Amino acid sequence: MRNKKKLLIEQLDQKLAEFKNAATVHVPQRGWVNTIRTTFNMTMDQLGAKLNMTKGAIQKVEEREATGQISINKLRNIGKALDMQFVYGFVPKDGTVENLVNIKAEKLARKIVLRTNQNMKLEDQGIGDEKINKTIEELASEIKREMKKSLWD
Incomplete structure (x- = not known):
């Protein structure tokens, strides 16, 4: 046995x-939320509407993600709002x-x-x-x- x-x-x-292959993925300087939102040409107001948050709150979310001070649950919720799956793990x-x-x-x-x-x-x-x-x-x-x-x- x-x-x-x-x-x-x-x-x-x-x-x-x-x-x-995730070890080769580098987090963008301004964070994933900002990078994805701007790539989609989505405004902070539009993302905020999907999350029931204000434009200022979205700005804070992006700042917190970029500095590593955001919760996993928050990132998971943002992923859902963007019709994306949040992935988390250790390699x-x-x-x-x-x-x-x-x-x-x-x-x-x-x-x-x-x-x-x-x-x-x-x-x-x-x-x-x-x-x-x-x-x-x-x-x-x-x-x-x-x-x-x-x-x-």
Whole structure:
């Protein structure tokens, strides 16, 4: 039987695969609401009418979006008013969630093993590089399998 945590990671990676190209999308300087509204040649009054808001409120919405101070619900409502779907998500920098976990687990394992080996060296019990690397690999596998909370410290 597959490890439940590994299965959850694989399922999350499948869900995030749809966003793979999203990492290359850059938010316009004035924000999406302003960019879409002006591209549609829609006035603030027209968008405001669709959202039951004033022109001044739309201006504030555009300013807040451009500065990152707008709520997800507000963006979702604006998307509906524009007959568009609002999309929201997180995309791992290094390709997949599994890769992110692998990197974090290896880093944590390396830190633990090297610290332990340093203490052992002080007592003339240090181990060689080959054994260190094997120990790091084994500990990283254990950390991934157990998905230890310390992985995210």
